[in-house]
Amino acid sequence: MRDWLIGFAVALVIFLAVIGINVLPVLLLIAVGFAIYTLMERRQMMAPTGSKETAVRHAINFDHIGGQDHAKRELMEALDFLRYREKIRSLGIRPLKGILLTGPPGTGKTLMAKAAATYTDSAFISASGSEFVEMYVGVGAQRVRDIFRRARQSARKEGKDSAIVFIDEIDVVGGKRGGHSHQEYDQTLNQLLTEMDGMQTTQSPMVLVIAATNRSDILDSALLRPGRFDRQIRVDLPDKDGRLHILRIQTKDKPLASDVDLEHIARESYGFSGAQLESLCNEAAIIALRDNSTQITQAYFRDAVDKVLMGEKTGRHPTSDELFRVAVHELGHAIASEMMRPFSVSHITIAPRGNALGFVRQIPETDGYLYTKEQLDQQVVVALGGAMAESLVFNNRSTGAQNDFLQASRIARTEVMCGLSRMGIVAEEHLPDGILDEEVRFILSEIEQRTREVLTPFAQDLHDYAQYVVATESIDGTEFREWLTECKDRFVSTSLPETYSVTTSEQLVEPSEITRLAN
Numbered sequence: 001m002r003d004w005l006i007g008f009a010v011a012l013v014i015f016l017a018v019i020g021i022n023v024l025p026v027l028l029l030i031a032v033g034f035a036i037y038t039l040m041e042r043r044q045m046m047a048p049t050g051s052k053e054t055a056v057r058h059a060i061n062f063d064h065i066g067g068q069d070h071a072k073r074e075l076m077e078a079l080d081f082l083r084y085r086e087k088i089r090s091l092g093i094r095p096l097k098g099i100l101l102t103g104p105p106g107t108g109k110t111l112m113a114k115a116a117a118t119y120t121d122s123a124f125i126s127a128s129g130s131e132f133v134e135m136y137v138g139v140g141a142q143r144v145r146d147i148f149r150r151a152r153q154s155a156r157k158e159g160k161d162s163a164i165v166f167i168d169e170i171d172v173v174g175g176k177r178g179g180h181s182h183q184e185y186d187q188t189l190n191q192l193l194t195e196m197d198g199m200q201t202t203q204s205p206m207v208l209v210i211a212a213t214n215r216s217d218i219l220d221s222a223l224l225r226p227g228r229f230d231r232q233i234r235v236d237l238p239d240k241d242g243r244l245h246i247l248r249i250q251t252k253d254k255p256l257a258s259d260v261d262l263e264h265i266a267r268e269s270y271g272f273s274g275a276q277l278e279s280l281c282n283e284a285a286i287i288a289l290r291d292n293s294t295q296i297t298q299a300y301f302r303d304a305v306d307k308v309l310m311g312e313k314t315g316r317h318p319t320s321d322e323l324f325r326v327a328v329h330e331l332g333h334a335i336a337s338e339m340m341r342p343f344s345v346s347h348i349t350i351a352p353r354g355n356a357l358g359f360v361r362q363i364p365e366t367d368g369y370l371y372t373k374e375q376l377d378q379q380v381v382v383a384l385g386g387a388m389a390e391s392l393v394f395n396n397r398s399t400g401a402q403n404d405f406l407q408a409s410r411i412a413r414t415e416v417m418c419g420l421s422r423m424g425i426v427a428e429e430h431l432p433d434g435i436l437d438e439e440v441r442f443i444l445s446e447i448e449q450r451t452r453e454v455l456t457p458f459a460q461d462l463h464d465y466a467q468y469v470v471a472t473e474s475i476d477g478t479e480f481r482e483w484l485t486e487c488k489d490r491f492v493s494t495s496l497p498e499t500y501s502v503t504t505s506e507q508l509v510e511p512s513e514i515t516r517l518a519n
Helices: 002-018 024-046 069-083 085-090 109-120 139-157 183-197 240-250 262-268 274-290 298-310 320-340 373-394 399-417 435-472 477-490 511-518
Strands: 098-102 123-128 162-168 206-213 231-234 345-349 359-362 474-476
Touching: 002 024, 069 085, 069 098, 069 109, 069 206, 069 231, 098 109, 109 123, 109 162, 109 206, 123 139, 139 162, 139 183, 139 206, 240 262, 240 274, 262 298, 274 298, 298 345, 298 359, 320 345, 320 359, 320 373, 320 399, 320 435, 320 477, 345 477, 373 399, 373 435, 399 435, 435 474, 435 477, 474 477
Parallel strands: 098 206, 098 231, 123 162, 162 206
Antiparallel strands: 345 359, 345 474
């Protein structure tokens, strides 16, 4: 619009000059009009378009948030400084000025901020860190001043003595200053620091800043010092009990069938965030609607877990030979998993989803945090099981094992860096070139041979059962274990070496968790 107006003004001036009319008055009018237009545009940019008061804040409380008992207790303790001011003043306690919620995406940080407003009966204003950042100098700082001013005005208007300002993704505006940071970003952060310093303990209404980020490591140290963000509360992924609590909350108003076992679903959804669990319940209801069912069954939840993990079924149509190879590959993973830890396989499918042509879903027995070398070796056996099954049945391998090899290499590297290899305790930066790769190859070579010995007795039965998997497309863990038991009964006289007998108490480690530990 601005470019069009400028072009029209220039053309008008040239035309008037050509026909002999004095253009000075016209130029003056154009200059005044352009100045007015620029001023109005700048004011519009200064307005915090995304910041908003949450009118439905009282519809959300801490009872609506599951799986975060520890984080909720910490936050409620901090919020008590707003609720019981006379009591804390008698003890000489300085009220908190800021609370920083950190953790992975989807764990409920925004919900906890809204519940905090309900808990303290405060006015609530939310904004995103990106709303404070503009290319025009001074816009971000002005928006920071405005949101704090509006928070106080809202509290007074509603007759409250406190207000909560929630800033999501604060790492956008609160990153470390200096280096290659933009000057406008620094000015915006400086204004935020000034506003937080300006909150006096006797000020009414009191303003509490709650911020959320999953990148607390890049925040400026001045923002994290005591007196600004006094508390840092970790809002982490829920454990099994937390996932069960979230599932109960999310399915409270859904018509569940009698066969639905929420505890089993909580075990299957290892590593899911609260947002993913909400999506899982929603997807199960959508699948039920698609099938014109009036109730949500366990099978719908099973399909929903697959969809959340792997994505929607794709339109790819592998050939019959490819489907047979995929079935052999996935059965190799499943056999290795069951031999490492019985009752670990939940579902086997060769239906293409996302980038995968098939997959085996495993159920961790418990949420583990520490792992032994034997447990890590077991996970490598499971990762190599698919490629080894292809070698036994087809005498060759395919490109389908690429991701399996990457996972196995990461786990082997974790063993070396944690002092669980034959090299003992090492420091990566002090290792000679090539030594780390050589040790990783040694570990993988040994476990590859171990995987071959585990799968060899099942080679012929695996070939036959893969044809059944191709015909049915997917099977559950119970059906697979029945077949596996029949196979083991047939060659019980030539039982597997004692080395591979594993008790059910040992933990099956998720590849994603191994990657997290390695980092």
